[in-house]
Amino acid sequence: MSKSYRDGLPISPEKFVDQLMRLKRGSISRRDFLGLTGLGVATAVMARELGIMPTPAFAAENLGDRMSIATWPNYHDPQTFENFKAETGVAVEVNVFGSNEEMLAKLQAGGSGWSLFVPTNYTISTYKKLGIIEPLDMAKLGNFDASKEDARFTAEGTIDGTIYAVPKNWGTTGFAVNTKKLAKPMSSWKEFWDTAMAEGDGRTMVHDYQLTTIGNALKYYGYSFNSLKQDELAKAEELLLKVKPHLFAVSSDYQPSMRAGDAWMTMCWTNDGAQLHRDIPEIAYVLGKEGGEIWTDFYAIPKDAPNKPAGYALLNYLMNPKVAVKEHLANGAPSIDARVNALLPKEVMDNPILYPAADLLKPLEFGAAATLTDPGRAELMARFKSA
Amino acid sequence: MSGPDHKSDPGNATGGQLPAGSEAAFSMRGTLLRKNLMTALLLAPATLWLVVFLVLPFVAIAIFSVGERAPEGGYQAAFTLAQYANLPARATAFWNTMVLAPVGAFACLLVAYPVAYYLALRAPERWRLILLALVVIPFWTSLLMRTYAWMYVLGGRGIPALLAYVGIEDVRLINTPGAVLLGIVYGYLPLMILPIYVSLERLDRRLLEASADLGATPLSTFFGVTLRLSLPGVMTGFSLVMILLLGEYLIPTLLGGGKVFFIGNALVDLFLQSRNWPFGSAIAITLVLVSVVVLIAANRISARLSGARRVDLI
Numbered sequence: 001m002s003k004s005y006r007d008g009l010p011i012s013p014e015k016f017v018d019q020l021m022r023l024k025r026g027s028i029s030r031r032d033f034l035g036l037t038g039l040g041v042a043t044a045v046m047a048r049e050l051g052i053m054p055t056p057a058f059a060a061e062n063l064g065d066r067m068s069i070a071t072w073p074n075y076h077d078p079q080t081f082e083n084f085k086a087e088t089g090v091a092v093e094v095n096v097f098g099s100n101e102e103m104l105a106k107l108q109a110g111g112s113g114w115s116l117f118v119p120t121n122y123t124i125s126t127y128k129k130l131g132i133i134e135p136l137d138m139a140k141l142g143n144f145d146a147s148k149e150d151a152r153f154t155a156e157g158t159i160d161g162t163i164y165a166v167p168k169n170w171g172t173t174g175f176a177v178n179t180k181k182l183a184k185p186m187s188s189w190k191e192f193w194d195t196a197m198a199e200g201d202g203r204t205m206v207h208d209y210q211l212t213t214i215g216n217a218l219k220y221y222g223y224s225f226n227s228l229k230q231d232e233l234a235k236a237e238e239l240l241l242k243v244k245p246h247l248f249a250v251s252s253d254y255q256p257s258m259r260a261g262d263a264w265m266t267m268c269w270t271n272d273g274a275q276l277h278r279d280i281p282e283i284a285y286v287l288g289k290e291g292g293e294i295w296t297d298f299y300a301i302p303k304d305a306p307n308k309p310a311g312y313a314l315l316n317y318l319m320n321p322k323v324a325v326k327e328h329l330a331n332g333a334p335s336i337d338a339r340v341n342a343l344l345p346k347e348v349m350d351n352p353i354l355y356p357a358a359d360l361l362k363p364l365e366f367g368a369a370a371t372l373t374d375p376g377r378a379e380l381m382a383r384f385k386s387a
Numbered sequence: 388m389s390g391p392d393h394k395s396d397p398g399n400a401t402g403g404q405l406p407a408g409s410e411a412a413f414s415m416r417g418t419l420l421r422k423n424l425m426t427a428l429l430l431a432p433a434t435l436w437l438v439v440f441l442v443l444p445f446v447a448i449a450i451f452s453v454g455e456r457a458p459e460g461g462y463q464a465a466f467t468l469a470q471y472a473n474l475p476a477r478a479t480a481f482w483n484t485m486v487l488a489p490v491g492a493f494a495c496l497l498v499a500y501p502v503a504y505y506l507a508l509r510a511p512e513r514w515r516l517i518l519l520a521l522v523v524i525p526f527w528t529s530l531l532m533r534t535y536a537w538m539y540v541l542g543g544r545g546i547p548a549l550l551a552y553v554g555i556e557d558v559r560l561i562n563t564p565g566a567v568l569l570g571i572v573y574g575y576l577p578l579m580i581l582p583i584y585v586s587l588e589r590l591d592r593r594l595l596e597a598s599a600d601l602g603a604t605p606l607s608t609f610f611g612v613t614l615r616l617s618l619p620g621v622m623t624g625f626s627l628v629m630i631l632l633l634g635e636y637l638i639p640t641l642l643g644g645g646k647v648f649f650i651g652n653a654l655v656d657l658f659l660q661s662r663n664w665p666f667g668s669a670i671a672i673t674l675v676l677v678s679v680v681v682l683i684a685a686n687r688i689s690a691r692l693s694g695a696r697r698v699d700l701i
Binding site: 099101102104105106108126129130202205208210244247248249250251256257260261262373375378379381382383385386387 | 456458459460461476477479480483538542543544559561562640644645646648652653656657658659660661662663
């Protein structure tokens with residue numbers, strides 16, 4: 001089965017992606033099963049492909065022989081970690097997560113063991129407030145060049161003039177449609193939800209994630225993606241409860257179902273949309289014209305990181321444009337670094353999934369910190385899921 | 388050694404036979420002391436284990452459950468019963484679980500009983516061990532892996548693709564209640580088969596002959612003798628599976644597409660998504676109490692059904 005599942009996915013990053021698929025967005029790691037089964041440990045140990053310029057910082061400190069990073073599924077070129085190991089001797093253990101809430105929960109509980117992690121823009125102020133992350137020592141990040149970063153996406157990494165996190169890439173949250181199954185052209189969240197109850201009955205997926213599922217339901221009525229207003233949330237809940245019986249699944253693990261043809265339409269992040277479209281051209285990526293989410297993922301180092309030197313070394317390594325460009329080619333999310341953009345092939349820079357038209361980007365909103373900790377939205381999500 | 392002799396031993400040892408204060412009495416006391424010490428030492432690891440991994444976490448959860456959620460999530464100290472008062476907010480999840488657990492366990496029983504019956508009473512002697520091993524071997528693989536395998540078997544490229552070959556299009560199996568039930572029966576089957584097998588294997592076959600001699604049909608022999616005598620095994624399997632199902636979250640998530648929400652799923656979300664530890668703890672405590680009640684009830688029923696014989700469920 002796994003063999004046939006890999007068919008048509010020729011290149012090695014894809015194979016890695018497939019491995020991760022099984023673990024995937026949340027359902028497993030959320031339950032901490034990854035650690036228990038050893039499944040979540042995608043330790044890169046095999047390759048010996050050198051040739052990326054050595055970074056002087058490596059020599060200065062003892063980096064140990066292993067470190068662990070918490071990140072998102074399908075988000076890195078596995079070769080990156082293999083090369084890093086070849087250069088520094090540090091094996092990188094990759095922990096894959098399904099939501100920012102889950103990462104926060106692990107860090108709040110303590111002893112996460114991560115020396116680097118990938119939080120999304122709206123969570124950083126909370127991490128700082130809770131004292132979970134500390135300011136980055138920029139002297140150790142020689143490869144980072146703030147002047148080359150697109151300032152539209154970097155603001156939330158800096159709090160009161162101090163840099164707590166440096167950006168990885170940005171992206172949007174739209175939806176993916178299998179246009180062979182659902183031929184009607186769609187361009188709005190209203191159409192997404194209405195189709196889910198009509199032609200897309202039993203074939204539509206929404207995220208198992210309060211921010212996007214509630215946010216995009218709010219968009220049906222044109223409310224703010226981040227709304228905390230009682231009456232607006234009540235309307236969104238009404239819609240969600242109405243749609244619930246028509247859904248195929250409530251899961252952030254949508255790539256396998258879309259690839260297998262079980263699901264025809266799903267809420268979707270840029271990078272997944274790009275990967276799906278690349279492998280299955282009839283799967284289109286749509287941004288709702290009412291708006292929705294725009295996001296930036298950052299790198300940050302937890303205060304209790306067990307191997308800070310390696311965390312910094314890997315972060316600096318990832319900030320090297322020559323390394324970063326491979327990351328972007330593998331995960332498909334748009335870069336923030338002008339030096340990386342200069343290295344990306346033209347067809348990537350011209351891909352409308354990655355770089356949507358300006359008028360589609362305009363109504364998008366960054367997630368708001370308050371949604372992360374709001375008990376009202378959490379309870380709404382629980383009522384939706386248990387309905 | 389016969390009973391009465393044995394009983395009189397302690398009396399003789401400490402009193403009549405030996406003069407008071409003799410060395411033998413001392414040495415006897417010493418032996419007793421050594422015996423007690425030995426018992427204590429032997430029990431110590433298990434006790435320590437239970438205290439560290441069962442009692443202390445339980446106490447921690449009990450303390451959390453009367454606390455409050457911190458503004459950014461987690462726990463902050465308080466003394467309130469608000470979390471318990473809030474339990475109805477997860478009533479649907481409790482209800483779903485209360486339906487799933489017995490239905491799932493019963494479905495498991497229906498599949499397991501014939502298998503156990505065959506293994507214990509019908510299977511050729513030399514095959515029995517191999518067949519039993521075949522029942523147990525899948526258990527060596529993680530439930531997670533096996534459930535993931537079902538995701539692909541039931542998914543669009545699995546059975547539905549085969550059905551499409553013979554002209555039955557667009558069949559959806561994955562993410563249905565049926566898929567969840569299938570996953571449960573598959574996942575927990577060995578836990579049901581083994582206790583039933585054990586109780587059937589001990590069955591005195593002369594009783595079956597007697598039943599037949601007295602004119603009972605095979606069917607009434609089965610219900611009147613075989614089934615009745617295997618009830619302790621049935622109840623053991625039933626309560627084992629049912630108690631595990633009370634905390635199940637993996638199978639509904641993977642095979643039910645996250646649309647089926649059990650109390651286990653509620654717990655996971657409360658700890659890992661909304662980070663409401665106190666409420667999660669209150670639910671956990673409630674779930675433990677419910678499990679205990681289920682266990683006691685199953686024990687009682689089982690005792691009554693099997694003619695007041697003592698029954699060990701676990």
